[in-house]
Amino acid sequence: MGAVIVTGIPGVGKTTVMDAAAKSMGVPVVVFGSIMFEAASAAGLVKSRDDMRKLPPERQKEIQRVAATRIAVLGDVVVDTHCSIKTPAGYLPGLPAWVLEELQPTAIVLVEADAADILHRRQADATRKRDEDTLAAIVEHQEYNRRFAAACATLTGATVHTIQNREGAVEDAVRQMAPVFPRRPASPTPGIKGAR
Numbered sequence: 151m152g153a154v155i156v157t158g159i160p161g162v163g164k165t166t167v168m169d170a171a172a173k174s175m176g177v178p179v180v181v182f183g184s185i186m187f188e189a190a191s192a193a194g195l196v197k198s199r200d201d202m203r204k205l206p207p208e209r210q211k212e213i214q215r216v217a218a219t220r221i222a223v224l225g226d227v228v229v230d231t232h233c234s235i236k237t238p239a240g241y242l243p244g245l246p247a248w249v250l251e252e253l254q255p256t257a258i259v260l261v262e263a264d265a266a267d268i269l270h271r272r273q274a275d276a277t278r279k280r281d282e283d284t285l286a287a288i289v290e291h292q293e294y295n296r297r298f299a300a301a302c303a304t305l306t307g308a309t310v311h312t313i314q315n316r317e318g319a320v321e322d323a324v325r326q327m328a329p330v331f332p333r334r335p336a337s338p339t340p341g342i343k344g345a346r
């Protein structure tokens with residue numbers, strides 16, 4: 151299948167959709183943010199995954215490079231990550247050239263949702279320290295993600311497939327993703343590395 155990258159802005163539901171996809175389609179999923187968090191917390195840099203995007207951009211890029219190298223050795227996996235990270239210094243590319251060279255993606259799946267739904271999902275998720283964005287800021291971030299995804303596709307030749315994660319319709323989002331994955335038997339113990 152080659153490596154497949156699944157991206158979407160925080161709270162869009164990409165991890166929820168990929169958990170469901172892992173169960174129904176047996177695809178192996180790695181959460182890039184979890185691998186980064188392992189490296190950053192081991193180095194004493196952060197206490198939570200939400201602290202990482204507040205680090206200086208150069209430090210984020212160092213950890214990003216470490217995570218990409220660790221994931222590259224896993225072979226063809228689905229990587230749950232970000233095209234762009236909203237930092238205090240501006241949008242940081244989640245998939246700069248050195249990450250793409252490691253991952254060699256064949257497809258990029260953009261998970262999108264209605265901005266109001268994303269805002270509501272963030273507000274309802276008490277487990278995280280989410281940024282307080284306006285609806286306009288969420289719309290802008292989704293738009294930036296499309297631009298970053300197009301740049302990644304141009305560099306790698308990967309296809310870009312957009313799916314909608316509508317409220318209460320995770321299984322429908324999984325079905326929209328199916329064309330990206332070849333048929334494979336459902337696995338009772340799908341390999342999700344870094345699941346939260």
Ligand code: AP5
Nearest residue numbers: 160161162163164165166183202203244271316317318319
């Ligand atoms: P990461 O772990 O990816 O965190 P995140 O993007 O903040 O992920 P979230 O959990 O916030 O969002 P999600 O879209 O997965 O939504 P979820 O499924 O939880 O990354 C952590 C950090 O790592 C980043 O902030 C960044 O600093 C760093 N990082 C990662 N990749 C990087 C890279 N390449 N380069 C540099 N840094 C990187 O769902 C949210 C809520 O919505 C849940 O409560 C869920 O139940 C609900 N929900 C989901 N779908 C639906 C639905 N259809 N209907 C109703 N509710 C729904």
